[in-house]
Amino acid sequence: MSIRSLMKPMTLPSFLIDNAKISNTAITPEIRLYLGKGYGRGFYLAPYYRYTKFKAETVKVEYDDDAGDPQVLTMGGDITGSSFGLMLGAQWPIGKHFVIDWWIIGGHVGSGSGKIEGETTQTLSANEQAQVLDVIEEFDLPFIDEEFETNSNGASVKMNGGWGGIRAFGLSIGFHF
Template identity: 45%
Template sequence: MKTQLLLLPLMVFNILNAQQEGKNIIKTNVTAYAFRNLNITYERSINRTFSISLGFSTITNGDVPIIKKYFEDQVDNEFNDIQMSMTSLTIEPRIYLGKNYNNGFYFAPYYRYTKLKMDNMVYNFSYTDSNNVNREIPFNMSGDISANSFGLMLGAQWYIGKKKNWVLDWWIVGGHYGFSSGNVIGRPKSGMPLSAEDQENILEEVNGFDIPIIKYEVDADSKEVRVKIDGPWAGLRSGLSFGYRF
């Protein structure tokens, strides 16, 4: 009898452990590393058809080849040295359609928070002042944008290996849409203060930009120009993740 009582806690532990086995997955989107995107996702199974995952990704600070390519023939290479970093946090409930436990095709509504930072941008502002003198003022520009968006992803997940504890997760296609806000600040490279006439002409030029959809407000003082931005935010998701189930 005493032996049975001693074994009872061990039996309960083994049962609970068996129930929990295989409900946790740690994985990473291996295709994203080609874009300097370091990422990790934790997925927790709730039942056979439903799970919740939490993903974190960060793009380390560096060049932005796409922006370089777009601007190289349009703005005299002013943006060629631009540096960018980005961090995202994604909360994603998943609904699986397969017969096996959290396996097979799924659809996943999700929420994503994104923080984007850019620096080392240069903008050359020029105008003719009241004395008919051509003025050129190079600015160092930096900015940050925060975005909240909601989306839907379709994908498929498989367990592989002898013990079915390795995971392949194919993000077939996903897209999200939301809203963003941010600030861009420009300071004269020379460090010289901006005159009242400089500020007036800068405000006139920036307020004359024809930027569709995006709303912005601009103000300036002797030290800097500040642009506050509000607008839509959209993105696509795709890739192949590899992970471990435990």
């Protein structure tokens, strides 16, 4: 991967934004290490692990068949990520049973992979496959290696590479027993 590919802005293709239904599940267990004022008071460091799963449905790829009529290939699939991170925050008690928790900043890095694919009910010609390939090749994310494939039955995009994110500013009020 070149420096140039890392510096390009992330843009999602219009076929993904316009049509796709995307859902997400994330599980993030963390441990808090309080710095100085005892358990549940003051600043803390919170190492954490995050598992994330994205599910994409109804990703519609439009192309023209050999007769010039518009056609749609519907694709879908899953992308999962696994990462480790560290967050800085602070917590203060309010009275006997309430706390204010401030997530100041955090970040996580790891790896992810997935596959989005679709099958047609009709056989795709070489020209139709080339059109579908041109559309799905718009799916280009930084830090991710993509493998694009079309055949007479449909298309697929396999992804594998870096995964990460930022946890920036959160404020919550908690109740403890």
